[in-house]
Amino acid sequence: MNQKHKKSYNFLPINHRDMEERGWDELDVLFVTGDAYIDHPAFGTPLLARLLEHHGYRVGIIAQPDWKNPTVFKVMGRPRLFAAISAGAMDSMVNHYTAAKKIRRNDAYTPGGIAGKRPNRAVIAYTGAVKGIFKGLPTIIGGIEASLRRLAHYDYWDDKVRRSILVDSKADLLLYGMAETALLEIAQRLHTGAHISELCNVKGTAFLSKTASEKAVLLPSFEMVSTDTDRYNEAFKLASLQENPWSAKTLIQAHGSRYLFVNPPALPLSEKKLDAIYALPFTRQPHTEYDQKIPAYEQIRHSITSHRGCFGGCAFCAITHHQGKTVQSRSQQSILDEISRIAEQNDFHGTISDVGGPTANMYGLRCGNPAAEKNCRRPSCLFPDMCNNLNTDDKKATEVLRVIRQQPKVKHVFIGSGIRYDLLSFQQQYFDDLLQYHVSGLLKVAPESTSGRVTKVMRKPGAEVFTEFLDQFRKRSRDLGLRQSVVPYLISNHPGCTLDDMIEVALYLKQQQLKVEQVQDFTPTPGSLSTCIYHSGKDPFSGETIYIPRSAKERQLQKALLLYHQTDSRTDILEALKICRREDVAVELFGQQDYQQTTKRPQKRRALAKK
Numbered sequence: 001m002n003q004k005h006k007k008s009y010n011f012l013p014i015n016h017r018d019m020e021e022r023g024w025d026e027l028d029v030l031f032v033t034g035d036a037y038i039d040h041p042a043f044g045t046p047l048l049a050r051l052l053e054h055h056g057y058r059v060g061i062i063a064q065p066d067w068k069n070p071t072v073f074k075v076m077g078r079p080r081l082f083a084a085i086s087a088g089a090m091d092s093m094v095n096h097y098t099a100a101k102k103i104r105r106n107d108a109y110t111p112g113g114i115a116g117k118r119p120n121r122a123v124i125a126y127t128g129a130v131k132g133i134f135k136g137l138p139t140i141i142g143g144i145e146a147s148l149r150r151l152a153h154y155d156y157w158d159d160k161v162r163r164s165i166l167v168d169s170k171a172d173l174l175l176y177g178m179a180e181t182a183l184l185e186i187a188q189r190l191h192t193g194a195h196i197s198e199l200c201n202v203k204g205t206a207f208l209s210k211t212a213s214e215k216a217v218l219l220p221s222f223e224m225v226s227t228d229t230d231r232y233n234e235a236f237k238l239a240s241l242q243e244n245p246w247s248a249k250t251l252i253q254a255h256g257s258r259y260l261f262v263n264p265p266a267l268p269l270s271e272k273k274l275d276a277i278y279a280l281p282f283t284r285q286p287h288t289e290y291d292q293k294i295p296a297y298e299q300i301r302h303s304i305t306s307h308r309g310c311f312g313g314c315a316f317c318a319i320t321h322h323q324g325k326t327v328q329s330r331s332q333q334s335i336l337d338e339i340s341r342i343a344e345q346n347d348f349h350g351t352i353s354d355v356g357g358p359t360a361n362m363y364g365l366r367c368g369n370p371a372a373e374k375n376c377r378r379p380s381c382l383f384p385d386m387c388n389n390l391n392t393d394d395k396k397a398t399e400v401l402r403v404i405r406q407q408p409k410v411k412h413v414f415i416g417s418g419i420r421y422d423l424l425s426f427q428q429q430y431f432d433d434l435l436q437y438h439v440s441g442l443l444k445v446a447p448e449s450t451s452g453r454v455t456k457v458m459r460k461p462g463a464e465v466f467t468e469f470l471d472q473f474r475k476r477s478r479d480l481g482l483r484q485s486v487v488p489y490l491i492s493n494h495p496g497c498t499l500d501d502m503i504e505v506a507l508y509l510k511q512q513q514l515k516v517e518q519v520q521d522f523t524p525t526p527g528s529l530s531t532c533i534y535h536s537g538k539d540p541f542s543g544e545t546i547y548i549p550r551s552a553k554e555r556q557l558q559k560a561l562l563l564y565h566q567t568d569s570r571t572d573i574l575e576a577l578k579i580c581r582r583e584d585v586a587v588e589l590f591g592q593q594d595y596q597q598t599t600k601r602p603q604k605r606r607a608l609a610k611k
């Protein structure tokens with residue numbers, strides 16, 4: 001065994017030689033993923049594969065297979081129980097295309113960042129290949145692409161409502177959300193002789209049936225929602241009732257002559273179970289077969305996932321639909337154990353790049369009223385205002401950061417995950433510690449908009465709360481003698497956002513001397529409330545008609561307004577101001593000198609042309 005090969009033994013098998021070394025003649029479960037194989041708990045497929053391995057199953061991973069060459073799916077032979085298929089950490093269409101539907105040149109989950117290593121609609125392509133080769137083998141799809149496309153859904157790239165991905169992929173079962181409990185149950189039941197068609201009652205799964213059930217909540221059918229936006233909104237609203245895992249009912253949606261059943265979500269994991277997952281023997285490295293760096297790995301190699309779930313309920317984000325609203329936090333000891341493992345890595349020089357989850361300052365927080373939590377129907381604990389039942393005690397979060405800072409090999413601990421700034425005013429100690437120890441000069445926060453009309457659609461706090469946060473941030477940083485700034489993240493072209501709204505946002509940024517580094521142009525990704533509004537032009541809950549910026553020109557002008565400080569944006573901004581009859585604010589936005597230069601430039605060009 002050469003050196004490289006010796007090291008690869010610590011990874012899960014990726015070929016037949018790896019299996020032979022373990023004395024295996026077949027796998028129990030074959031995992032197929034659209035990402036490179038990075039044996040790290042931040043990635044779903046390796047995490048689930050390690051979990052099954054821990055429970056005694058023989059698992060192997062085929063990462064980024066050439067889907068046009070079916071023989072590559074055979075490298076480890078036919079698995080005994082099933083194939084578990086995922087597009088990877090991102091939906092393959094989001095991974096491939098920008099908001100303007102242009103092809104992206106990079107893929108962060110591939111060695112060298114090279115694009116094109118996975119197909120469009122990867123779940124469908126991989127499932128087709130596996131089914132073609134291993135006739136009759138149960139196929140189970142999961143991951144973000146399958147999870148958020150579990151019901152009939154609007155697809156931005158096709159600009160139409162598509163069927164459930166379970167129907168289009170022809171897989172046997174769909175796993176949605178965080179899949180540990182469901183996948184283990186499926187493996188155990190198949191192992192003890194159950195047929196895949198008998199697995200109709202596993203929480204967190206969806207399946208197809210020829211008969212309906214009177215006990216389930218019937219959604220408008222695919223045929224209805226694909227032709228009628230009101231029925232689409234009705235289905236979205238009914239499906240949202242399923243988000244509470246304690247009180248959820250099964251949903252049914254007819255697709256032609258069959259019925260899609262979506263069972264209630266899996267219950268959140270206990271701290272003990274979550275800790276056990278993070279204690280699995282991950283190598284924390286990309287597989288040794290890769291020669292080039294993988295950008296997504298470089299970002300997370302020294303970071304810690306301290307929790308999962310988010311109770312923010314932002315309209316454009318699908319985390320609640322995938323990870324759930326309940327925040328599930330790891331214990332301090334489990335996090336410290338992982339820090340120790342990171343500290344042993346040769347490439348660790350003392351900096352932990354993140355301790356977080358979907359929202360960093362939600363670590364350790366949860367509903368303080370268990371009875372209310374079990375029946376709660378609010379999509380957010382923070383919007384439109386903070387629920388009285390929410391426990392905002394920052395003790396656990398500050399304590400864990402304090403203890404990490406004290407670890408001998410740790411010099412810096414940064415918070416790279418997003419922060420909910422409206423929560424911070426209830427977390428005084430966390431706020432102070434964040435500024436004093438965990439910000440590297442720039443704190444990224446995401447007001448997403450500062451126009452009240454737009455933040456209402458987004459289910460985010462408005463400008464007032466953001467201004468209060470900015471004042472606090474600046475005052476506290478001054479008191480601590482630190483020169484730190486805020487980098488705001490804002491979305492252009494979100495449903496509800498007009499050019500007038502964007503002018504208001506640009507003026508706000510100018511007044512607060514804030515500069516956006518990168519504009520996030522709204523992309524209607526599967527499963528979110530904002531996507532539903534984008535498609536139907538109405539809020540499914542209030543029925544209110546919402547303005548949707550759709551034209552390429554408006555999209556360009558909205559983006560330019562967010563970049564008011566960049567010279568390249570000025571012509572577009574002047575055009576936007578003219579359309580909205582707001583030329584009066586041009587000087588305020590550009591400053592007198594820049595305004596004069598900008599407005600003179602075309603005249604100069606005309607003069608030159610005459611010569």
Ligand code: SF4
Pocket residue numbers: 311366367368369372373376377378380381382387388389390391
């Ligand atoms: S009762 Fe309040 S705090 Fe509890 S889950 Fe519901 S919204 Fe959140």
